[in-house]
Amino acid sequence: MEGVLAGHWQKRRAAAEAFGEDYSRLWAAIERSAHGGKLLRPALVLCAYEELSVDAAPRRGAAVELAAAFELLHTAFLLHDDVIDNDFVRRGQSNLAGERFDEGVAAGLATANAARWAQASAILAGDLLIHDAQSMVARLAVPEPVRLGLLDLLDAAVFASAAGELSDVGLSAGAVSPEVPAVLDMTRWKTAPYSFAAPLRAGAVLAGAPAELGLLLEQFGGLIGTAFQLRDDVLGVFGDEQLTGKSTIGDAREGKMTAMMAFARTTASWAELRQLIGPGGPGDIDRVRALLLDSGALGYAERLIADLVAEALALLEQPLVPAGLRTELAELAHRAAVRVS
Known part of the structure; x- marks a missing residue:
């Protein structure tokens, strides 16, 4: 490659x-x-x-x-x-x-x-x-039908990811109401389609696999891709900068409305937390972390990740999934859930 x-x-x-x-x-x-x-x-x-x-x-x-x-x-x-x-x-x-x-x-x-x-x-x-x-x-x-099918997959992935990026900016800017369901939709659209769902299904299409299996892999990819993005959001605040290569202040400074932040908005911690994030905030990342932890927002994100991974692994138990592929994808699910970079 x-x-x-x-x-x-x-x-x-x-x-x-x-x-x-x-x-x-x-x-x-x-x-x-x-x-x-x-x-x-x-x-x-x-x-x-x-x-x-x-x-x-x-x-x-x-x-x-x-x-x-x-x-x-x-x-x-x-x-x-x-x-x-x-x-x-x-x-x-x-x-x-x-x-x-x-x-x-x-x-x-x-x-x-x-x-x-x-x-x-x-x-x-x-x-x-x-x-x-x-x-x-x-x-x-x-063959042309295969090529057109792959182009359709690529098109759908770009289309969904653009919707996710637009929603991400809208949520951070206050143009979109930051309710938890809207934030979870953004999280699902932004990364999962082009990073997991489309690549897996595209490989299946090229291999000539049954359409039912291709759809199952796309569903698996959507679940794991969402878990991957949620982990990315957690690392964006709680990660090790030496491992992630990104600042742990950036998301808070930009006012990123992640699942953690959306959950925190529903708690008593939000009154203080909202003063610490965004361009006008003081940038006290240690206090931001403490509030996300104390409010239960970090725990909420971790539970979402665990539930998504469990649902994805359950899909792999279907007889339609070959044993070798099941093993490979189970390892992928584990890495998406526990990665540190």
Whole structure:
């Protein structure tokens, strides 16, 4: 899979040369932004494909390209997410926007102009990668019905994830009423469709697995993906910055309305907690943690994670799921629930 991505970067860098040095530097930055991830989504595509194929060889090349497409999509969403969150750090180092901002300042741009240039670069980079992911799937050497089905899956994942991101911003900004059901919907839409549900079902489609099994894997992915996002929200406040590579103050500073925060709003702790979060808050992360713990909000999130994982594991007990795939996905469910980064 890394070879497919390496070839893609080389092709794009070569094409960018015709548009000047700055565009070439942008593509170099895009490539750097794709390094260092867990490659979770490609692994899910390949796991489903290989476990469900009677003979994996005929479409192995297409499976690898499909896996690479999901990694491009993931990188695109990270680039856009960092712009939305005004974040210049990703995985413990400057992200694409951060790199471009530093370049702009070093070149003598005013801070506001450097920030605008950096954010525009990251937005365009994300747009380009979404296009590249769709193009990669559209060019797969598979029968047309299979290719169209995969494109539909990718389209549905992008559509749902955009709804989740919009809801996330709306909740934080106060444009959407922060009731617990609305926050849980956002949590389910934002990550699970493109990170878990679609990759698993796409691998099954490419393998020619029964449609019923593909739908079951999509449901499993939705449950585990939601648990994964809930864990991410917990780590965003209670995690170890050395392991997560992200600040534990960022979510509170941005006023992120996570499931924990939505639950805390229903408790007596909210009167104090609301003063500590958002751009105007004092940023006392230790007190934020204490209030989330004392209010029961952390415990609520942990119970949600445990319930989602239990429901997902129950799906795997159906006879339709092959033993090898059941083992692989059970391990995935465990990692999603207890991970520290």
